[in-house]
Amino acid sequence: xxxxxxxxxxxxxxxxxxxxxxxxxxxxxxxxxxxxxxxxxxxxxxxxxxxxxxxxxxxxxxxxxxxxxxxxxxxxxxxxxxxxxxxxxxxxxxxxxxxxxxxxxxxxxxxxxxxxxxxxxxxxxxxxxxxxxxxxxxxxxxxxxxxxxxxxxxxxxxxxxxxxxxxxxxxxxxxxxxxxxxxxxxxxxxxxxxxxxxxxxxxxxxxxxxxxxxxxxxxxxxxxxxxxxxxxxxxxxxxxxxxxxxxxxxxxxxxxxxxxxxxxxxxxxxxxxxxxxxxxxxxxxxxxxxxxxxxxxxxxxxxxxxxxxxxxxxxxxxxxxxxxxxxxxxxxxxxxxxxxxxxxxxxxxxxxxxxxxxxxxxxxxxxxxxxx
Amino acid sequence: xxxxxxxxxxxxxxxxxxxxxxxxxxxxxxxxxxxxxxxxxxxxxxxxxxxxxxxxxxxxxxxxxxxxxxxxxxxxxxxxxxxxxxxxxxxxxxxxxxxxxxxxxxxxxxxxxxxxxxxxxxxxxxxxxxxxxxxxxxxxxxxxxxxxxxxxxxxxxxxxxxxxxxxxxxxxxxxxxxxxxxxxxxxxxxxxxxxxxxxxxxxxxxxxxxxxxxxxxxxxxxxxxxxxxxxxxxxxxxxxxxxxxxxxxxxxxxxxxxxxxxxxxxxxxxxxxxxxxxxxxxxxxxxxxxxxxxxxxxxxxxxxxxxxxxxxxxxxxxxxxxxxxxxxxxxxxxxxxxxxxxxxxxx
Numbered sequence: 001x002x003x004x005x006x007x008x009x010x011x012x013x014x015x016x017x018x019x020x021x022x023x024x025x026x027x028x029x030x031x032x033x034x035x036x037x038x039x040x041x042x043x044x045x046x047x048x049x050x051x052x053x054x055x056x057x058x059x060x061x062x063x064x065x066x067x068x069x070x071x072x073x074x075x076x077x078x079x080x081x082x083x084x085x086x087x088x089x090x091x092x093x094x095x096x097x098x099x100x101x102x103x104x105x106x107x108x109x110x111x112x113x114x115x116x117x118x119x120x121x122x123x124x125x126x127x128x129x130x131x132x133x134x135x136x137x138x139x140x141x142x143x144x145x146x147x148x149x150x151x152x153x154x155x156x157x158x159x160x161x162x163x164x165x166x167x168x169x170x171x172x173x174x175x176x177x178x179x180x181x182x183x184x185x186x187x188x189x190x191x192x193x194x195x196x197x198x199x200x201x202x203x204x205x206x207x208x209x210x211x212x213x214x215x216x217x218x219x220x221x222x223x224x225x226x227x228x229x230x231x232x233x234x235x236x237x238x239x240x241x242x243x244x245x246x247x248x249x250x251x252x253x254x255x256x257x258x259x260x261x262x263x264x265x266x267x268x269x270x271x272x273x274x275x276x277x278x279x280x281x282x283x284x285x286x287x288x289x290x291x292x293x294x295x296x297x298x299x300x301x302x303x304x305x306x307x308x309x310x311x312x313x314x315x316x317x318x319x320x321x322x323x324x325x326x327x328x329x330x331x332x333x334x335x336x337x338x339x340x341x342x343x344x345x346x347x348x349x350x351x352x353x354x355x356x357x358x359x360x361x362x363x364x365x366x367x368x369x370x371x372x
Numbered sequence: 373x374x375x376x377x378x379x380x381x382x383x384x385x386x387x388x389x390x391x392x393x394x395x396x397x398x399x400x401x402x403x404x405x406x407x408x409x410x411x412x413x414x415x416x417x418x419x420x421x422x423x424x425x426x427x428x429x430x431x432x433x434x435x436x437x438x439x440x441x442x443x444x445x446x447x448x449x450x451x452x453x454x455x456x457x458x459x460x461x462x463x464x465x466x467x468x469x470x471x472x473x474x475x476x477x478x479x480x481x482x483x484x485x486x487x488x489x490x491x492x493x494x495x496x497x498x499x500x501x502x503x504x505x506x507x508x509x510x511x512x513x514x515x516x517x518x519x520x521x522x523x524x525x526x527x528x529x530x531x532x533x534x535x536x537x538x539x540x541x542x543x544x545x546x547x548x549x550x551x552x553x554x555x556x557x558x559x560x561x562x563x564x565x566x567x568x569x570x571x572x573x574x575x576x577x578x579x580x581x582x583x584x585x586x587x588x589x590x591x592x593x594x595x596x597x598x599x600x601x602x603x604x605x606x607x608x609x610x611x612x613x614x615x616x617x618x619x620x621x622x623x624x625x626x627x628x629x630x631x632x633x634x635x636x637x638x639x640x641x642x643x644x645x646x647x648x649x650x651x652x653x654x655x656x657x658x659x660x661x662x663x664x665x666x667x668x669x670x671x672x673x674x675x676x677x678x679x680x681x682x683x684x685x686x687x688x689x690x691x692x693x694x695x696x697x698x699x700x701x702x703x704x705x706x707x708x709x710x711x712x713x714x715x716x717x718x719x
Binding site: 176 | 392393394413414418431444445449450452454455456458459460461462463464465466467468470485486489490493495496497498499500501502503505515516534535537542543544545549552553556557558559567568569570571572573574575576577579580581582583589591606607608609610611614
């Protein structure tokens with residue numbers, strides 16, 4: 001698998017490797033349903049974004065990158081932790097956080113996942129152990145901290161970080177991989193390598209394009225996978241997550257994929273000229289949803305009209321979410337202080353006593369540390 | 373912040389407290405005792421930092437903890453300050469109460485992204501649904517040629533950022549009380565500890581106790597002049613005050629104890645009484661805590677000031693190594709006594 005790169009994938013052309021093994025029928029159906037719903041959700045948000053100008057926050061759409069979130073949606077338990085980057089909607093939905101709170105968050109409404117304080121690129125849903133953030137590699141290190149906590153508690157829970165290959169430009173990523181490896185933490189790093197940091201391709205920023213090969217030298221399990229083959233992504237991640245859960249330490253999975261949309265917002269940014277139209281077309285021919293549908297049709301897993309009814313079902317949910325978001329109220333002016341710092345310290349109240357101030361002699365000699 | 377803002381009655385009580393006798397231990401020993409008690413009180417408390425599990429124990433503050441609590445909770449960390457801070461954030465998300473230790477604050481600057489982009493705004497951006505009880509102990513060096521990369525006290529930077537509390541204990545009592553209050557609080561705290569204070573002894577109760585944020589201590593009462601001091605400048609201010617007293621000038625010395633939240637109420641109450649203000653901050657003068665205090669007094673007690681306020685800080689320069697230059701760089705007690713004698717008699 002180590003030969004897998006963006007260049008190699010383009011050279012191969014149309015991908016023909018999607019397999020649905022015995023026992024994977026339900027997985028295929030679930031992955032398909034999730035990806036279709038996510039695609040429709042992103043397309044609807046993109047359509048609505050500018051005409052109304054009611055979503056006044058940066059939105060990074062994940063059209064084309066549905067496979068990883070879909071796989072995670074089947075593999076993570078409710079009490080597992082997921083931390084991701086700014087391209088967050090797929091991960092948010094993967095943790096079963098409610099779609100209506102996502103929409104309302106984008107609209108800046110009180111009913112948003114974070115009451116309109118965070119928006120798309122900083123959204124979280126603590127009740128589902130889901131967090132995101134826009135500074136690329138930060139979430140990778142935070143997921144490692146969560147894994148440290150879970151390891152100390154001795155639970156079967158794991159932490160997963162979802163991010164792009166640009167996050168591996170940042171030094172903290174490598175510090176994190178090192179610490180996860182040395183402490184054998186239950187964390188799985190999922191790198192969606194979409195080849196671009198906004199416009200800048202990976203080989204302009206890094207001398208080698210196979211992140212997983214470099215990560216492997218840090219002493220953790222590391223795998224590359226064609227990231228638009230949802231079945232294979234599910235198998236690889238499933239294996240790594242099971243191992244991490246069983247105490248076998250961290251893993252890195254590099255899923256080669258591609259974003260169809262511009263870096264942010266609904267418009268194409270292809271006029272910048274940073275990628276060839278032929279490249280985009282090649283990746284669209286390797287659409288993760290179409291690839292899976294093709295394999296499902298071969299096995300007669302999609303009945304006539306089934307796809308249409310799945311789309312209708314998704315569309316109906318999406319329509320509800322728009323209505324919900326638009327009809328929800330904007331927040332009132334908050335208590336800024338209370339928003340930033342807690343008013344109470346229940347644990348300090350429980351454990352600590354008040355004490356009388358004691359004497360202090362300011363004339364005692366300072367013993368200078370000679371050296372360090 | 374309701375819990376840490378004192379009512380009028382509690383403030384009066386705090387100010388009129390008669391100092392009581394407790395066992396005398398050093399600032400470093402008080403930190404050690406506080407950590408040990410916190411770890412005994414809750415399994416969720418863990419200590420992360422370079423060399424925290426070796427005998428010297430970060431100037432004695434973590435000595436013996438690994439023997440008592442084991443290497444899972446007292447963790448030597450790679451020289452990855454950035455990842456260490458983010459690790460503490462994640463650990464706090466799942467319910468731990470991590471205490472990070474930096475032998476020198478200067479190393480902590482690798483973790484500014486984790487602190488400013490993640491830790492400080494975690495509670496805010498979750499709409500107060502998720503909080504981070506992370507404590508960062510950062511030690512500031514002075515003397516023996518620490519030079520420009522071992523002596524920076526950047527408490528004003530941190531205090532500028534919403535969502536982080538900043539403590540600057542000056543006494544052994546406050547070192548333990550503020551540490552325990554921070555560990556068992558709900559929010560991120562940066563404790564700036566000055567290396568020169570570690571050997572200083574003071575009375576420290578043996579029980580686990582709290583020192584609340586945003587409550588300054590009046591270390592000495594006086595009618596002629598208000599001296600507001602932070603951290604390592606508190607013993608300095610008290611010595612200056614004693615020498616001023618010999619000259620017939622009675623200075624009131626206020627120890628801020630915490631920079632964020634800042635007890636401007638206590639400062640203004642004192643200035644209303646004395647009409648004269650000096651702020652001593654162990655940091656560069658420009659854009660610092662001293663400026664914030666002077667601004668607060670100008671806003672809240674505009675008419676009280678009978679003379680121009682005085683700031684005793686470090687020059688706006690990096691710290692020199694040479695001991696001859698260190699003497700020039702740091703405030704000189706005799707010169708400050710003379711300056712404040714003049715302040716008390718002007719206006």
